[in-house]
Amino acid sequence: QKEVEQNSGPLSVPEGAIASLNCTYSDRVSQSFFWYRQYSGKSPELIMSIYSNGDKEDGRFTAQLNKASQYVSLLIRDSQPSDSATYLCAVNEVWTDKLIFGTGTRLQVFP
Amino acid sequence: DGGITQSPKYLFRKEGQNVTLSCEQNLNHDAMYWYRQDPGQGLRLIYYSQIVNDFQKGDIAEGYSVSREKKESFPLTVTSAQKNPTAFYLCASNRGRGLENEQFFGPGTRLTVL
Numbered sequence: 439q440k441e442v443e444q445n446s447g448p449l450s451v452p453e454g455a456i457a458s459l460n461c462t463y464s465d466r467v468s469q470s471f472f473w474y475r476q477y478s479g480k481s482p483e484l485i486m487s488i489y490s491n492g493d494k495e496d497g498r499f500t501a502q503l504n505k506a507s508q509y510v511s512l513l514i515r516d517s518q519p520s521d522s523a524t525y526l527c528a529v530n531e532v533w534t535d536k537l538i539f540g541t542g543t544r545l546q547v548f549p
Numbered sequence: 550d551g552g553i554t555q556s557p558k559y560l561f562r563k564e565g566q567n568v569t570l571s572c573e574q575n576l577n578h579d580a581m582y583w584y585r586q587d588p589g590q591g592l593r594l595i596y597y598s599q600i601v602n603d604f605q606k607g608d609i610a611e612g613y614s615v616s617r618e619k620k621e622s623f624p625l626t627v628t629s630a631q632k633n634p635t636a637f638y639l640c641a642s643n644r645g646r647g648l649e650n651e652q653f654f655g656p657g658t659r660l661t662v663l
Contacts, residue, residue, distance in 0.1 A: 480657070
């Protein structure tokens with residue numbers, strides 16, 4: 439069974455700080471990696487996708503991928519209270535194209 | 550507006566009843582998915598379909614059924630055989646196979662068994 443692991447948190451950071459969310463995955467051949475944000479009671483919203491090693495930046499968000507270490511992370515710069523949510527890491531299963539989700543990390547940004 | 554719609558938003562069911570959850574997309578996506586989310590838990594795949602008139606069981610298909618007669622629609626039936634159906638149900642879609650294949654979610658249906 440392919441696995442995606444995340445620390446459940448909560449991760450608490452002050453407003454304006456950098457929040458660092460981490461994810462490891464078990465399937466060495468995975469090629470596509472996604473970060474979703476889920477507010478309480480709402481559905482997941484895709485915020486970042488990354489397909490090659492290195493960093494990918496989009497506004498305050500940076501996704502980092504290291505396939506050799508089977509590790510993907512999400513950095514949120516200048517964290518805001520509105521960033522408080524659960525962040526889900528998802529990895530594409532190559533042979534089926536299904537997404538395997540982690541259980542999520544709850545982020546709390548306090549003023 | 551392109552997107553995924555799910556209805557109803559809230560659904561209450563008596564024990565022993567079958568209920569059907571609707572999922573429609575106008576994104577021209579080939580693949581559609583149903584997930585279940587329990588409080589404080591991750592997403593678990595129920596069924597998925599990568600092409601019309603074909604679908605596959607996910608990790609927790611027992612007690613559920615689906616159909617895919619149209620590209621735009623992928624309804625989920627929660628049958629009386631599903632022992633603990635109270636959960637948040639999420640429908641998603643994407644283009645199908647390929648590297649840059651982002652999956653998008655509908656707003657969800659919250660099912661409660663009375």
